[in-house]
Amino acid sequence: MISVKHLAKSFDGLAVLSDVNAEINAGEVISVIGPSGTGKSTFLRCLNLLERPSAGEIRIDGIDVLAPDTDVRLLRQKMGMVFQSFNLFSHLMVIENVILGPMHLLHLDRKTAVARGMELLDSVGLAAKAHAFPDELSGGQKQRVAIARTLAMKPEIVLFDEPTSALDPTMVSEVLAVIRKLASQGMTMMIVTHEMRFARDVSSRIFYMDDGTIYEDGSPEQIFNHPKREKTRAFIHKISLFEYLVRRDDFDIYQFNAELEAFSIKHLLNQQSILNTQLICEEMLCNILLPSTTMVNLSIACSEENGQVDLSFNYQSGEGNPLANDDDDTMLSRTIVSNLTREQHFNREHNRATLKMTLR
Numbered sequence: 001m002i003s004v005k006h007l008a009k010s011f012d013g014l015a016v017l018s019d020v021n022a023e024i025n026a027g028e029v030i031s032v033i034g035p036s037g038t039g040k041s042t043f044l045r046c047l048n049l050l051e052r053p054s055a056g057e058i059r060i061d062g063i064d065v066l067a068p069d070t071d072v073r074l075l076r077q078k079m080g081m082v083f084q085s086f087n088l089f090s091h092l093m094v095i096e097n098v099i100l101g102p103m104h105l106l107h108l109d110r111k112t113a114v115a116r117g118m119e120l121l122d123s124v125g126l127a128a129k130a131h132a133f134p135d136e137l138s139g140g141q142k143q144r145v146a147i148a149r150t151l152a153m154k155p156e157i158v159l160f161d162e163p164t165s166a167l168d169p170t171m172v173s174e175v176l177a178v179i180r181k182l183a184s185q186g187m188t189m190m191i192v193t194h195e196m197r198f199a200r201d202v203s204s205r206i207f208y209m210d211d212g213t214i215y216e217d218g219s220p221e222q223i224f225n226h227p228k229r230e231k232t233r234a235f236i237h238k239i240s241l242f243e244y245l246v247r248r249d250d251f252d253i254y255q256f257n258a259e260l261e262a263f264s265i266k267h268l269l270n271q272q273s274i275l276n277t278q279l280i281c282e283e284m285l286c287n288i289l290l291p292s293t294t295m296v297n298l299s300i301a302c303s304e305e306n307g308q309v310d311l312s313f314n315y316q317s318g319e320g321n322p323l324a325n326d327d328d329d330t331m332l333s334r335t336i337v338s339n340l341t342r343e344q345h346f347n348r349e350h351n352r353a354t355l356k357m358t359l360r
C-alpha cells in the first residue's frame with residue numbers, strides 16, 4: 001500500500017531523516033517509537049507531504065507521491081491525519097467540524113454528511129456533544145472529535161501524530177480506546193506514540209526510529225521482548241549510558257567524579273550506588289588500569305527499570321585479566337572491586353581488552 005525508499009529530510013542543513021525504508025500493507029497497525037527528536041513526526045508528515053522530503057521515493061498504491069503532478073488533496077483524503085493539538089475550528093460546533101471536509105471536499109449533501117457525522121460521533125462516544133463547541137469539551141473529547149472528523153473523509157489509512165501527548169493523563173485511555181477499536185475493525189494506521197504499553201498491545205508491527213532511519217522493525221514481541229540491536233535494547237529497557245574517554249595524561253578524577261555524580265543523580269541512582277560506582281571507577285582506573293595503559297573507554301549503563309548498573313572498561317593491552325592476577329600492588333584495589341561487583345567478564349581480542357562487571 002505504501003512503499004518508502006531512501007527517504008531523507010533535512011531542516012536548514014540538519015539531517016533529521018537520512019535513509020528511511022518501509023513497506024506498509026493494508027490492515028497493518030504500525031506504531032512508530034523512539035527517543036525524542038529522532039524524526040518520528042517528520043516521517044509521518046513527509047508521508048502526506050506536510051513536509052516535503054529532501055530526497056527519496058514514496059509510493060502509495062503504486063502512485064509516486066512526489067511527482068510534480070500528484071494531486072496532494074486526493075493524497076490527503078486517502079491519508080487522514082490526527083494531530084497532537086486536535087486542530088478543531090473553535091467557532092464551529094462539533095458536528096460542523098465533522099461535516100466540513102465531507103461537504104466541501106467529498107461534495108456530500110448536508111443531510112448525508114450530518115447522518116454520517118452523527119454515526120461517527122456515536123462511534124467515538126460523543127453523539128450527545130454534536131451541538132457543543134470545542135471549548136466546552138475536555139482534551140480527550142476534543143481528540144475523539146478530531147478522530148471522527150478524520151474518519152469522515154473515508155481515509156484508507158490514518159496517521160496519528162502523538163495523539164495523546166497533549167492530554168491530561170486521565171484522558172489518555174479514552175482516546176487510546178477509540179484507536180484500539182479502529183485497529184480491531186481493520187483500519188490501516190500508523191501511530192507515533194510514547195505510550196509503550198499501548199504500542200505493544202495494539203500494533204501488528206513496530207518501527208523503532210533512531211539515527212535518521214527505521215533502526216529496527218519487527219513484531220511487538222520482537223521489539224519489546226527480544227530487540228536485536230543495541231540502541232533498541234537501551235531504549236526499551238530504559239538504559240542510560242555514561243561514556244567517558246579516560247586519558248592517563250590529563251585524567252582529572254575530581255572532574256570525572258562530578259560528571260558521574262551528575263549523571264547518576266539524573267538517572268535516579270541511590271547515594272550508595274553512586275559512591276560504590278565512583279569507588280570502583282577510581283580503583284579500576286587510577287590503580288589497576290592506568291599504570292599500564294594510556295587510554296580507557298569507560299561506559300556505564302544504568303537501567304531505570306531495575307536499577308542495574310553495568311560497567312565496561314575497554315583499553316589496549318596484551319595482558320590477561322587484571323582482576324585475576326596476584327600482583328601485590330593492586331591487591332587492595334582488586335579486593336574492593338571484587339567485593340562491590342558481580343559477574344566480571346574479561347575478554348581480549350588482539351590487543352583490545354574489555355572488562356565488564358555489574359554493580360552489586
Ligand SMILES: Nc1ncnc2c1ncn2[C@@H]1O[C@H](COP(=O)(O)OP(=O)(O)OP(=O)(O)O)[C@@H](O)[C@H]1O
Pocket residue numbers: 011016034035036037038039040041042043162192
Ligand atoms: N519545521 C521544522 N523546522 C526545523 N526543524 C524541525 C522542523 N520540524 C522538526 N524539526 C526538527 O527535527 C527534529 C526531529 O523532530 P520530530 O518532531 O520529527 O522528532 P520526533 O522523533 O517526533 O520527536 P518527539 O518524540 O519529541 O516528538 C527535531 O530536532 C526538530 O527540532
